[in-house]
Amino acid sequence: AEDPGRGFLPTPGAITLFDPPAGPGVRLDSGVVTGSSVPGVFDSLMAKLIVTGENRQQVLQRARRALKEFKIEGVATVLPFHRAALESDDFAGKDRFNVHTRWIETDFAAMPHAMERPVQAEDPSIQRTYLEIDGKRVSVGLPTVLLSALGKVGTVSPIGSDSAAVQKDGEIAAPVSGTLQSFKVEDGQSVSEGDLLAVMEAMKMETQIIATKSGKIRLLVKEGDYLQAGAALMSID
Incomplete structure (x- = not known):
């Protein structure tokens, strides 16, 4: 749960969709599902995608397909970076494998754009209270989100x-x-x-x-x- 376009900043939050790939040679180890929450106090790891095959070319083909099918929504992820990395000549090894420990900082030129931060869902619930109007006690229903905002006037939200x-x-x-x-x-x-x-x-x-x-x-x-x-x-x- 990190945003490659923002320097791999971690992005804790709620996972609104977790749809992993499957198929021959594709294995997934994960501890999250749709509806899980990624907290800000632990490591950002959500899943490990492991792909095997008879040779490197087959593995690359399967990995590209698996990454294309892998969908995670609600938090930023490194999936766009992985997809771009597998398409690079340095990683695919058309001449030779040219990835090294400083490759991302020095040679990798296809870094994805920053991902849009998800907007927090508004609370649709209603709270009932009473107001005095022209001397009469009137029951009204107000959105919880409005009452919450009124309670934070003068503070940083x-x-x-x-x-x-x-x-x-x-x-x-x-x-x-x-x-x-x-x-x-x-x-x-x-x-x-x-x-x-x-x-x-x-x-x-x-x-x-x-x-x-x-x-x-x-x-x-x-x-x-x-x-x-x-x-x-x-x-x-």
């Missing part, structure tokens, strides 16, 4: 979708759902573009938050808070 659509100018958003491990700056401190501002932790991986511009920092959350991807961490004025 998690953003379920990609923060680019709603992020205010100067705000620094969480790039991944996880725990804010530490701030590297203090409230009111002046910073320069490129400075390290904070470190988040998700699925045993640390992600650095870097200043996108110069200015004065205003902290919006606390160390130790668990935040959804896109939630505002701080602002730079």
